[in-house]
Amino acid sequence: xxxxxxxxxxxxxxxxxxxxxxxxxxxxxxxxxxxxxxxxxxxxxxxxxxxxxxxxxxxxxxxxxxxxxxxxxxxxxxxxxxxxxxxxxxxxxxxxxxxxxxxxxxxxxxxxxxxxxxxxxxxxxxxxxxxxxxxxxxxxxxxxxxxxxxxxxxxxxxxxxxxxxxxxxxxxxxxxxxxxxxxxxxxxxxxxxxxxxxxxxxxxxxxxxxxxxxxxxxxxxxxxxxxxxxxxxxxxxxxxxxxxxxxxxxxxxxxxxxxxxxxxxxxxxxxxxxxxxxxxxxxxxxxxxxxxxxxxxxxxxxxxxxxxxxxxx
Amino acid sequence: xxxxxxxxxxxxxxxxxxxxxxxxxxxxxxxxxxxxxxxxxxxxxxxxxxxxxxxxxxxxxxxxxxxxxxxxxxxxxxxxxxxxxxxxxxxxxxxxxxxxxxxxxxxxxxxxxxxxxxxxxxxxxxxxxxxxxxxxxxxxxxxxxxxxxxxxxxxxxxxxxxxxxxxxxxxxxxxxxxxxxxxxxxxxxxxxxxxxxxxxxxxxxxxxxxxxxxxxxxxxxxxxxxxxxxxxxxxxxxxxxxxxxxxxxxxxxxxxxxxxxxxxxxxxxxxxxxxxxxxxxxxxxxxxxxxxxxxxxxxxxxxxxxxxxxxxxxxxxxxxxxxxxxxxxxxxxxxxxxxxxxxxxxxxxxxxxxxxxxxxxxxxxxxxxxxxxxxxxxxxxxxxxxxxxxxxxxxxxxxxxxxxxxxxxxxxxxxxxxxxxxxxxxxxxxxxxxxxxxxxxxxxxxxxxxxxxxxxxxxxxxxxxxxxxxxxxxxxxxxxxxxxxxxxxxxxxxxxxxxxxxxxxxxxxxxxxxxxxxxxxxxxxxxxxxxxxx
Numbered sequence: 100x101x102x103x104x105x106x107x108x109x110x111x112x113x114x115x116x117x118x119x120x121x122x123x124x125x126x127x128x129x130x131x132x133x134x135x136x137x138x139x140x141x142x143x144x145x146x147x148x149x150x151x152x153x154x155x156x157x158x159x160x161x162x163x164x165x166x167x168x169x170x171x172x173x174x175x176x177x178x179x180x181x182x183x184x185x186x187x188x189x190x191x192x193x194x195x196x197x198x199x200x201x202x203x204x205x206x207x208x209x210x211x212x213x214x215x216x217x218x219x220x221x222x223x224x225x226x227x228x229x230x231x232x233x234x235x236x237x238x239x240x241x242x243x244x245x246x247x248x249x250x251x252x253x254x255x256x257x258x259x260x261x262x263x264x265x266x267x268x269x270x271x272x273x274x275x276x277x278x279x280x281x282x283x284x285x286x287x288x289x290x291x292x293x294x295x296x297x298x299x300x301x302x303x304x305x306x307x308x309x310x311x312x313x314x315x316x317x318x319x320x321x322x323x324x325x326x327x328x329x330x331x332x333x334x335x336x337x338x339x340x341x342x343x344x345x346x347x348x349x350x351x352x353x354x355x356x357x358x359x360x361x362x363x364x365x366x367x368x369x370x371x372x373x374x375x376x377x378x379x380x381x382x383x384x385x386x387x388x389x390x391x392x393x394x395x396x397x398x399x400x401x402x403x404x405x406x407x408x409x410x411x412x
Numbered sequence: 413x414x415x416x417x418x419x420x421x422x423x424x425x426x427x428x429x430x431x432x433x434x435x436x437x438x439x440x441x442x443x444x445x446x447x448x449x450x451x452x453x454x455x456x457x458x459x460x461x462x463x464x465x466x467x468x469x470x471x472x473x474x475x476x477x478x479x480x481x482x483x484x485x486x487x488x489x490x491x492x493x494x495x496x497x498x499x500x501x502x503x504x505x506x507x508x509x510x511x512x513x514x515x516x517x518x519x520x521x522x523x524x525x526x527x528x529x530x531x532x533x534x535x536x537x538x539x540x541x542x543x544x545x546x547x548x549x550x551x552x553x554x555x556x557x558x559x560x561x562x563x564x565x566x567x568x569x570x571x572x573x574x575x576x577x578x579x580x581x582x583x584x585x586x587x588x589x590x591x592x593x594x595x596x597x598x599x600x601x602x603x604x605x606x607x608x609x610x611x612x613x614x615x616x617x618x619x620x621x622x623x624x625x626x627x628x629x630x631x632x633x634x635x636x637x638x639x640x641x642x643x644x645x646x647x648x649x650x651x652x653x654x655x656x657x658x659x660x661x662x663x664x665x666x667x668x669x670x671x672x673x674x675x676x677x678x679x680x681x682x683x684x685x686x687x688x689x690x691x692x693x694x695x696x697x698x699x700x701x702x703x704x705x706x707x708x709x710x711x712x713x714x715x716x717x718x719x720x721x722x723x724x725x726x727x728x729x730x731x732x733x734x735x736x737x738x739x740x741x742x743x744x745x746x747x748x749x750x751x752x753x754x755x756x757x758x759x760x761x762x763x764x765x766x767x768x769x770x771x772x773x774x775x776x777x778x779x780x781x782x783x784x785x786x787x788x789x790x791x792x793x794x795x796x797x798x799x800x801x802x803x804x805x806x807x808x809x810x811x812x813x814x815x816x817x818x819x820x821x822x823x824x825x826x827x828x829x830x831x832x833x834x835x836x837x838x839x840x841x842x843x844x845x846x847x848x849x850x851x852x853x854x855x856x857x858x859x860x861x862x863x864x865x866x867x868x869x870x871x872x873x874x875x876x877x878x879x880x881x882x883x884x885x886x887x888x889x890x891x892x893x894x895x896x897x898x899x900x901x902x903x904x905x906x907x908x909x910x911x912x913x914x915x916x917x918x919x920x921x922x923x924x925x926x927x928x929x930x931x932x933x934x935x936x937x938x939x940x941x942x943x944x945x946x
Contacts, residue, residue, distance in 0.1 A: 130825045181602050182600075361653075
């Protein structure tokens, strides 16, 4: 197992090198000039050229890449062109809201999706099954921002139950923290609920058709016990895989959700940085997100051994 | 140890106290909500240095933490601000200024002439108006701790106007330490002498900027007017919240989570006007003037006739209707200096009075020798008014037989590409769309876009020696009447060589909770002194 983990961690290196190369090249090939944005609209071409020089943007791309990579290998993600703050500091400042949102979304999505998926499988072919699957299709199809605006209108403006936007740190109390996260978590979690519910239902139906399930039924095992203990446990590997793959969806959704709900997280940080072409921030956040995605997949792979004792690495 | 209900309760209370303690401490440190304003503006602050950038958001920040020697009042006249007494010699070549009493930096040290002199020099190195003045300045010198002079080589009638202007970069005063920084390097430290101070502990760049009342600030005794007069602060704290999503900002305003929103979209105004807790106010009555910039370097707009054709082609009312509907906030703008500005006039505006004339435009393009090559028009799709304008302009150009290639991109792309002087088919361009503040448009010297100095000019690189001669004459004029006369000559000539043309003028109404009162109407800056809540 240790050797497997070490191998997987080592295999991250070429992945991260490729990510670094692609991110840097894509950003620098894409049009846009941070110097012009910093200078403002009334700036003269001379002013913009001076700022470009001050930021080192007049250097050849290969040189800029080498400077960035040499910092990267020392664990330094660079500094914001606009704020001059280290990118690591900016990411650290924004990490709590994003982690909070990801956590509450995951809990919401997993609890709701597995309940819906198991129920749909248990009631396969009935109206309940069709309603659940219809809901899953809607969850997949409606964009996060539309769900977000609808939730804001109903629960924040009309009913006035929850705040429209913002984030309250956990240190200011669990309830205020949760109040700000309810609507964003539902908006972001809906697509995730749809994904997990569908895979849970499909996998459960496969497992329920197995011979050992028939045997259990014949032995008089209670339906609830059969569903949750025998079927769900055996269906867990594909479900956990989808949860892991869905982290990419979650990361993409966080960027939009944080903008709609004005949550000062890493997603907002990168959206603002893209609008301003603040290269070090964009590069740094993508590197961190890529690393997290690779690590989540490693954790998912390792969890298989817990869910299915037959799997060994 | 035996756990009883009493010990469990005590433990629970202790745990709750530990969890709640940080928030209780923080709550005690925060000013009350009744004296705190949360405001959302048109964007984020790109940098703290208001001299390094011309971005308006940085000028808003500057207006909070820094002060100016002079300020423009509500009648567009310069009035002393940090300056107490001042005078000019009989030959009008030496201006002597004395700083008023009680001025202090937020680090506690007094503001002196030794701070003012490098501040003026650094600002003048970056600002078009400052550069224009410095061409005539022999020396800027500190005479004692409170007195400084500006000595001129020749008479220059705009000294006070340039020092007082609100167009960016504004002439903010900084500490000697920061002011001596190379003008090409930005300053990250914020130590001002303005009515507010930046609270760095609570500020989170990109998210929120917290400004607390500066208890050491001594306002002038005069009534506030424009950015001049007494800057009396009635609030304890103003928070600039960066909220890029307009829908969210409007919803937050309706829910009372923010108090002020600078740029509610026009299509959402009816929704806000119907809310009894919200009021709509125009703070900048000169508003913005939409500009279409032709590129003088390449055909067809290197030909005066083609540029004149644009005047007959563009029907401003259509552009305003597309972006503002039948809004009371938009109008047409035939004056080169914007409508409502002191220099507004109607010299050489027959092209406007006669209405859109497509036949005339077609004929002028023919005279210009237009050969059917694609006209590259840059469309900033992420800014609604610019996007709408580009679509209408493209359609109008096509109507008179031009081959238009609309290049859709975001604004960041436009600002990069517009600096490219190459031919349009090699990464350059023919036309782009932007806007400027009405007060800046109204001054032929202070707006970089008004220069027609060819290679040294703003994007589009217009060139016209008569225009430059008249601008200089305007700057040297002794009286407002003389300036108005010269402004007419500038306009008559401008609508002949057409350095730019306009697609309309609009006022951006701001939306706020009804308990926010006494915001001062100022162009280009939003002052938070004088404002009351409740």
